Amino acid sequence: MSDAGVRVAAVDCGTNSIRLLIADLVDGQLHEVDRRMTIVRLGQGVDATGAFAPEALDRVFAAAEDFASVIRSNSVSRIRFVATSAARDVSNRDAFFAGIEERLGVRPEIISGDDEAELSFRGATTALDVPAPYLVTDIGGGSTELVLGDANGVIAAQSLDLGSVRLTERHVTTDPIAPAELAAITKDIDALLDATTVPLSEARALIAVAGTATTVAAVALKLPEYDRTAVHHARLTTDQLRETTTWLTTSTHAARAAVHSIHPGRIDVIGAGALILQRLTDRLPVTTLTISEQDILDGTALTLHSPR
Known part of the structure; x- marks a missing residue:
């Protein structure tokens, strides 16, 4: 990695999966270091209940702990965690926020549909x-x-x-x-x-x-x-x-x-x-x-x- 580059980690938590990308960002280009995905089904039952199921939160927190270990071992300088559809309107999203921040040291951002579209x-x-x-x-x-x-x-x-x-x-x-x-x-x-x-x-x-x-x-x-x-x-x-x-x-x-x-x-x-x-x-x-x-x-x- 050049002196101008920085090692970054992006986490995307969706309705079905949570994913991690670690990359060196140099001159506006990504050079991939690690990429992984875990199916967590965070959106289990959300359409019907309007809340995250306790077992769904357990699955996403376990995955976040694994990601935290990978992030530490790769000496990442900057992290951004975005959460999409399932997390926008749930009644217990504060529990989700707290659990992720405790494990990854970064507060999740619940991004709008427009932001999600632009990033994609x-x-x-x-x-x-x-x-x-x-x-x-x-x-x-x-x-x-x-x-x-x-x-x-x-x-x-x-x-x-x-x-x-x-x-x-x-x-x-x-x-x-x-x-x-x-x-x-x-x-x-x-x-x-x-x-x-x-x-x-x-x-x-x-x-x-x-x-x-x-x-x-x-x-x-x-x-x-x-x-x-x-x-x-x-x-x-x-x-x-x-x-x-x-x-x-x-x-x-x-x-x-x-x-x-x-x-x-x-x-x-x-x-x-x-x-x-x-x-x-x-x-x-x-x-x-x-x-x-x-x-x-x-x-x-x-x-x-x-x-x-």
């Missing part, structure tokens, strides 16, 4: 050559971010209350998903996409980031194990996406569990997440989509170029 856009579009304007989508457990932009930045953005965990908990009770349940999920997705303020028809390329999209890509590419290098900047045709989504939404839990490229923590929710991606892609004037492993986590790390 910044991370996803670094060193990526696609036609503009491009739409970046981040499909999470509790929300989906849509960001239209170009080389000059964001043109329009919106956070939708659509997510793989949210829709699965709301509608799915059978294995495999029953046709009526699938229809209900589709209805929810289409209603919010119909009402979006982001002009989807203007997009000339789609960049999909985060765990839903990367998992769908790994399945579509028929990878024997999850391979980040194979997934990053992979391009899927709309036919590949449709075929993969059909399988993910009609297969049994056991069949999905047998696919080693699907993380165990995503097996029960990936069908709803894939359907969000497909219904969105169907509305765009594109025949392919680009998958990026760089997302809100990278965007958050890039904000640490100066002391906060």
Whole structure:
């Protein structure tokens, strides 16, 4: 690392997973040191109860303790912890704040949907050559971010209350998903996409980031194990996406569990997440989509170029 660089850590806590990126930030560029993810399902039951479940907090605190150890061993100078959809409206988020601050020494920031969209856009579009304007989508457990932009930045953005965990908990009770349940999920997705303020028809390329999209890509590419290098900047045709989504939404839990490229923590929710991606892609004037492993986590790390 050059004298001008600084070692930073970004933590992104979403509805389904918590992720850590440690990187050297030099001249506005990230040089990755460590990247890891743990499924914590922080949003368990939040859609119904409006509060974090005690066992969900236990899982996220255990992951934070592991991350704290990694951060200490890598001599990180600056840390930023952002929390997204699940943490915005819960009644007991002070317990979440206190537990994270105790373990990591930094207070979580509950970022708005607009901030989440902008950070995802910044991370996803670094060193990526696609036609503009491009739409970046981040499909999470509790929300989906849509960001239209170009080389000059964001043109329009919106956070939708659509997510793989949210829709699965709301509608799915059978294995495999029953046709009526699938229809209900589709209805929810289409209603919010119909009402979006982001002009989807203007997009000339789609960049999909985060765990839903990367998992769908790994399945579509028929990878024997999850391979980040194979997934990053992979391009899927709309036919590949449709075929993969059909399988993910009609297969049994056991069949999905047998696919080693699907993380165990995503097996029960990936069908709803894939359907969000497909219904969105169907509305765009594109025949392919680009998958990026760089997302809100990278965007958050890039904000640490100066002391906060």
